[in-house]
Amino acid sequence: MAALTKNDIKITRTESSKISSIDFNNLAFGQVFSDHMLICDYKNGKWHTPEIVPYSPITLDPSAKIFHYGQSIFEGMKAYKDDKEDVFMFRPMDNVRRLNVSAKRLSIPELPEAYFMEGLKALLEVEKDWIPTAEGSSLYIRPFIFASGKGFHASPADEYKFIICAAPSGAYFSGKVNVLIEETYSRSANGGVGFAKAGGNYAGQFYPTQLAKAKGYQQVIWTDDTTHEFIEEAGAMNVFIRINDTLLTSPVSDRILDGITRKSILQLAEAEGLKTDVRKVKVSELVEASRNGSLKEMFGAGTAAVISPISGFGFRGEDFIIPEQDASFASKLKNRIVAIQTNKVEDPFGWRVKL
Structure with a gap:
């Protein structure tokens, strides 16, 4: 589905948001997670349509190759709000391109750029209220891919998961x-x-x-x-x-x-x-x-x-x-x-x- 758009992405919203319990003026870095995540599977030789689901644990077989051979890559990026509540990303195409550079080196199937960008946009629309506005804060975004295929044979997996999670965060470091x-x-x-x-x-x-x-x-x-x-x-x-x-x-x-x-x-x-x-x-x-x-x-x-x-x-x-x-x-x-x-x-x- 090379022509994927946001409208192709199925969204299953959480039944109970935890946003009201979060102190947005006192956020550690990467410790609190938003209500939803994007998930996309690579199976049978292709990436399938991404979907947005409630943030939750994932289940993997003990023989999943991520545990044994370390096929795992990630990106780090942020989303921001201005004083008009408009949402902005910073150089997101650089992230998707670098993700695929990493994927190629680790023998992970490259992700279509539209799956990354359209999936990210859809997730940010769902999680817009999670973007903090306090000075120095942002919505930290973690896209990652790992080998979910099973087997102890030392070879690339045949199945992978692409996930994007988001964490409203304060400053990473304070001071020198x-x-x-x-x-x-x-x-x-x-x-x-x-x-x-x-x-x-x-x-x-x-x-x-x-x-x-x-x-x-x-x-x-x-x-x-x-x-x-x-x-x-x-x-x-x-x-x-x-x-x-x-x-x-x-x-x-x-x-x-x-x-x-x-x-x-x-x-x-x-x-x-x-x-x-x-x-x-x-x-x-x-x-x-x-x-x-x-x-x-x-x-x-x-x-x-x-x-x-x-x-x-x-x-x-x-x-x-x-x-x-x-x-x-x-x-x-x-x-x-x-x-x-x-x-x-x-x-x-x-x-x-x-x-």
Whole structure:
């Protein structure tokens, strides 16, 4: 059904909404879920028509291949309301395209773009009242696909589920974070799946991050897998470094996610007249910049936090403090992106999509 529209999607509404019990002014990130979800099955060699059903647990056979071989991918995105109650998404086509890049790498059948976009629009229309309007909040949206087909044979599954769930959420991080540059463990490797939003990428990060937290840090800065000389990502986010008045970030590769917020920051910085440089950055360059005072800022960038400032980093037993900036690039860029997302300013880039 290549010409799928919202009208083709069956909607079964919940008999009892829980929205009245939610404190929308005091939301944690990703802990409260809306009343409905979209679900779509891949069976007999094709994706079937999506439908919207009440949010509920799903039942899987113990031999479902997701449990054994990890075929699981996801996206993260947000919906916003402006002061007129209009609903907006931010660069949603980038999400569906990246989902299919991930699907191809993990031998998951690619999802027709209309199933994603029309399904998402239909779900947001049903869940419109769940979009919070408090400063810094949004409706976080999690589309994901996993292998539901059965069997212990080490091969791609023959059945999959595509689901979209939504969670009204407050800020992902509050304040700045202190990070540890990792030299033992690697997030990903050449020829691997680091560029894909595969669930296993994140599972593999948890243990090194726990070790860093035990040392008093909140997150890890990942370095390349072979030499650990080059900075790659910050936790689950892309990383930016400002040396003097130049904003640096690593080029995307097999190992580094092509972040939508990352792309937005680069495009916006150029439009704002800020100098950018996409190139490899050595850990030694970062350390030297900190020592000589040319390191002005460092921050992570991703959908959940938008921009998360870094207050300092640890490296080989030494801590380096990043000084506060009166007019930081991080705050300027974050404020500009959020203003575009929430329809407070014009969007010259065509990023904002109205429901």
